[in-house]
Amino acid sequence: xxxxxxxxxxxxxxxxxxxxxxxxxxxxxxxxxxxxxxxxxxxxxxxxxxxxxxxxxxxxxxxxxxxxxxxxxxxxxxxxxxxxxxxxxxxxxxxxxxxxxxxxxxxxxxxxxxxxxxxxxxxxxxxxxxxxxxxxxxxxxxxxxxxxxxxxxxxxxxxxxxxxxxxxxxxxxxxxxxxxxxxxxxxxxxxxxxxxxxxxxxxxxx
Numbered sequence: 139x140x141x142x143x144x145x146x147x148x149x150x151x152x153x154x155x156x157x158x159x160x161x162x163x164x165x166x167x168x169x170x171x172x173x174x175x176x177x178x179x180x181x182x183x184x185x186x187x188x189x190x191x192x193x194x195x196x197x198x199x200x201x202x203x204x205x206x207x208x209x210x211x212x213x214x215x216x217x218x219x220x221x222x223x224x225x226x227x228x229x230x231x232x233x234x235x236x237x238x239x240x241x242x243x244x245x246x247x248x249x250x251x252x253x254x255x256x257x258x259x260x261x262x263x264x265x266x267x268x269x270x271x272x273x274x275x276x277x278x279x280x281x282x283x284x285x286x287x288x289x290x291x292x293x294x295x296x297x298x299x300x301x302x303x304x305x306x307x308x309x310x311x312x313x314x315x316x317x318x319x320x321x322x323x324x325x326x327x328x329x330x331x332x333x334x335x336x337x338x339x340x341x342x343x344x
């Protein structure tokens with residue numbers, strides 16, 4: 139007996155959200171870099187941002203001077219996200235409610251968490267290592283570390299299985315950013331090979 143199959147068959151994917159990645163040039167980064175450098179010269183003069191149980195970072199500080207500039211940069215990405223993912227309203231202007239800079243040292247991390255904005259972002263300013271350096275360190279130490287330094291998204295698929303999307307961040311990511319819905323779970327794994335700060339900027343748009 140020859141099985142001919144059913145007529146009018148088709149396949150379909152369940153919709154889900156994603157993220158937008160972009161790269162800022164030197165001119166776009168300049169006002170942000172200026173404020174970050176100023177804060178780094180005197181941590182005691184900056185307003186501390188306490189993210190509670192999300193991380194073990196010692197140095198996180200709110201930005202003030204560059205907020206309007208960051209908002210201007212991110213709004214086209216918010217509108218693009220709404221268009222691509224049918225999320226929110228691309229006709230709206232999104233306001234940057236807050237933004238902060240993280241001066242992350244080796245062994246520090248961000249556990250899985252969400253943000254309170256309709257959109258959130260992560261911008262890598264300085265990343266003082268390469269994936270190769272981190273891999274060689276792990277191999278040399280004989281450690282059973284499965285995940286190198288990365289920015290990680292966590293989500294459930296249509297079957298309820300938890301999935302991870304891993305972005306292997308290193309020096310090549312300086313100037314890059316990701317924009318995503320604020321309630322999307324994400325985390326940051328630690329690095330081990332540098333005594334310099336990994337400097338990132340994050341924030342929430344409403």
